[in-house]
Amino acid sequence: MNPTAYRITYFFKEAIKNVRFSPMLTAISIFTMAGALILVGFFGGLMLATDDLLEGVAEDLRVTAYLNPEISDAEIESLSKLILARDGVEEVTYISEEADRQRAKELLPADILEGLDPGDLPAAPTLEIALEKKRRLNHEVDELAHWLKDLEGIHRVAEIEFGIERIRLGMAVVDTFEVLAWVLSIVLLIAAIFFVFSTIKMAVYARSDEIAILRLVGATSQFIRIPFFIEGVFQGLAGSIIAYIAVLYGHSRLNTYIQTQHLLDVELNLAPGLLVGWLFLGGILLGFLGSYLAVGRYLKV
Amino acid sequence: MIQLYHVNMRYPNGVDALHDINLRVREGEFVYLCGPSGAGKSTLIKLILAYEQATSGQVLVAGRNVQVLKASSIPYLRRNIGVVWQDFKLLNRRTVFDNVAISLEILGLRPREINRRVHQILEVVGLDRYATTMPLMLSGGEQQRVAIARALVNEPTLLLADEPTGNLDPELSVEIMNLLLDLQQKGTTVMVATHDRSLLERYSQRRILLNRGHLIEDGLSSGGTMLDADDEEVSHR
Numbered sequence: 438m439n440p441t442a443y444r445i446t447y448f449f450k451e452a453i454k455n456v457r458f459s460p461m462l463t464a465i466s467i468f469t470m471a472g473a474l475i476l477v478g479f480f481g482g483l484m485l486a487t488d489d490l491l492e493g494v495a496e497d498l499r500v501t502a503y504l505n506p507e508i509s510d511a512e513i514e515s516l517s518k519l520i521l522a523r524d525g526v527e528e529v530t531y532i533s534e535e536a537d538r539q540r541a542k543e544l545l546p547a548d549i550l551e552g553l554d555p556g557d558l559p560a561a562p563t564l565e566i567a568l569e570k571k572r573r574l575n576h577e578v579d580e581l582a583h584w585l586k587d588l589e590g591i592h593r594v595a596e597i598e599f600g601i602e603r604i605r606l607g608m609a610v611v612d613t614f615e616v617l618a619w620v621l622s623i624v625l626l627i628a629a630i631f632f633v634f635s636t637i638k639m640a641v642y643a644r645s646d647e648i649a650i651l652r653l654v655g656a657t658s659q660f661i662r663i664p665f666f667i668e669g670v671f672q673g674l675a676g677s678i679i680a681y682i683a684v685l686y687g688h689s690r691l692n693t694y695i696q697t698q699h700l701l702d703v704e705l706n707l708a709p710g711l712l713v714g715w716l717f718l719g720g721i722l723l724g725f726l727g728s729y730l731a732v733g734r735y736l737k738v
Numbered sequence: 739m740i741q742l743y744h745v746n747m748r749y750p751n752g753v754d755a756l757h758d759i760n761l762r763v764r765e766g767e768f769v770y771l772c773g774p775s776g777a778g779k780s781t782l783i784k785l786i787l788a789y790e791q792a793t794s795g796q797v798l799v800a801g802r803n804v805q806v807l808k809a810s811s812i813p814y815l816r817r818n819i820g821v822v823w824q825d826f827k828l829l830n831r832r833t834v835f836d837n838v839a840i841s842l843e844i845l846g847l848r849p850r851e852i853n854r855r856v857h858q859i860l861e862v863v864g865l866d867r868y869a870t871t872m873p874l875m876l877s878g879g880e881q882q883r884v885a886i887a888r889a890l891v892n893e894p895t896l897l898l899a900d901e902p903t904g905n906l907d908p909e910l911s912v913e914i915m916n917l918l919l920d921l922q923q924k925g926t927t928v929m930v931a932t933h934d935r936s937l938l939e940r941y942s943q944r945r946i947l948l949n950r951g952h953l954i955e956d957g958l959s960s961g962g963t964m965l966d967a968d969d970e971e972v973s974h975r
Contacts, residue, residue: 646830651840654817655813655844
């Protein structure tokens with residue numbers, strides 16, 4: 438090992454000594470950090486999972502425009518181009534009368550179709566129009582349907598039967614809930630920084646004599662400060678680990694609850710990789726921030 | 739090694755600690771810094787160590803002007819100066835070994851080298867068997883020896899000792915003084931602040947006498963009349 442490696446070993450030893458010197462305060466600090474991160478992690482995961490579900494619904498959302506049966510191919514093509522040129526429209530798919538009939542055949546249960554001549558099934562040439570993903574659940578869908586109704590060659594526009602209003606309400610509730618969860622998380626995160634700050638402040642005070650002596654024997658400012666930073670980062674990391682375990686546990690419990698109590702075949706991923714990454718990074722950064730503020734304020738070397 | 743030019747020191751509370759001090763200590767010299775309590779001995783040591791900054795004048799240590807030294811450079815100056823404080827300044831939450839080792843850990847030495855050098859110096863000061871003991875479990879004299887070991891372990895070019903034998907019995911005082919003289923023989927510049935008359939009488943060395951912040955005599959110590967003052971205030975010349 439080179440001198441830097443020995444110094445790093447020394448810094449870690451000192452940080453551990455500090456933790457052992459004030460275990461109670463360190464524990465409070467770690468658990469506050471964990472509490473804040475659990476909230477962020479759990480609600481963050483829930484938000485992401487809900488967004489995923491709603492996006493899945495939006496994925497299938499199309500506006501179906503039934504065309505006049507006597508419409509010509511040239512008219513269909515010009516109509517498609519006109520619709521595709523509209524702002525926000527992502528895709529226009531033409532379905533012939535025969536394809537529409539075939540689709541109906543596939544959708545209807547076999548017992549209903551029994552004894553029916555497939556040629557008698559009602560069908561019409563249609564255009565299926567998809568908006569850009571982010572616009573599929575807002576008022577632009579209604580505006581598009583309204584606009585389509587007035588176009589020449591369009592017989593009627595299918596009612597949007599996907600419970601879009603309910604989905605919108607669900608999204609509004611989720612959005613409100615999200616804001617509240619973020620506010621609560623921020624309050625707790627500030628509290629966590631404060632606790633790390635206080636722990637490091639106490640450690641600096643408790644070691645003030647030692648720090649003075651270290652200065653006298655030639656310790657640099659970094660040599661004295663680094664163990665305190667490590668201590669802060671350690672608290673953040675420990676909080677992150679606790680939060681990660683709690684979020685994973687919550688995830689498993691919630692999925693079990695949804696699947697057994699509500700009999701839904703849904704698997705919510707409350708701890709996606711990105712969120713876990715942020716959880717750990719967040720913990721480390723918050724721990725560092727708390728110690729950095731305390732050292733900057735109370736350790737004058 | 740040490741040069742002071744017209745150095746004045748006034749503390750923020752208005753106390754004048756040093757007045758127009760001019761001084762030169764050569765490399766490898768042994769110097770007593772004498773005078774009664776409050777004479778300015780400790781202040782002078784603090785100025786050399788860049789622990790305090792002179793109100794005016796210049797303080798040069800090992801060719802470096804302490805007055806204009808950047809804060810980030812001060813630790814590197816101090817690494818070449820061993821200091822023995824009157825109140826020991828030991829780390830009471832660390833063992834004797836750790837107290838001595840700290841000077842070497844700062845330098846980033848290998849643990850094996852630290853171990854070797856610490857045990858070696860503890861043996862010299864007669865404390866090797868107390869390596870794992872906490873300082874507060876030791877007597878005043880033993881704590882003083884730990885402080886001496888810490889000051890000597892990184893083989894400094896300059897050793898400043900503030901009353902190094904103040905808490906030791908006569909026999910141990912002689913041992914410590916011999917240790918300091920031995921160090922000087924090896925080329926280290928040694929400055930010992932003391933008002934121990936017997937010490938000055940026994941070891942005839944250059945003596946710088948301070949009183950009320952004034953340098954009033956600079957010459958060889960030989961148990962002369964000024965030492966009669968001992969703890970009493972020396973009459974101002």
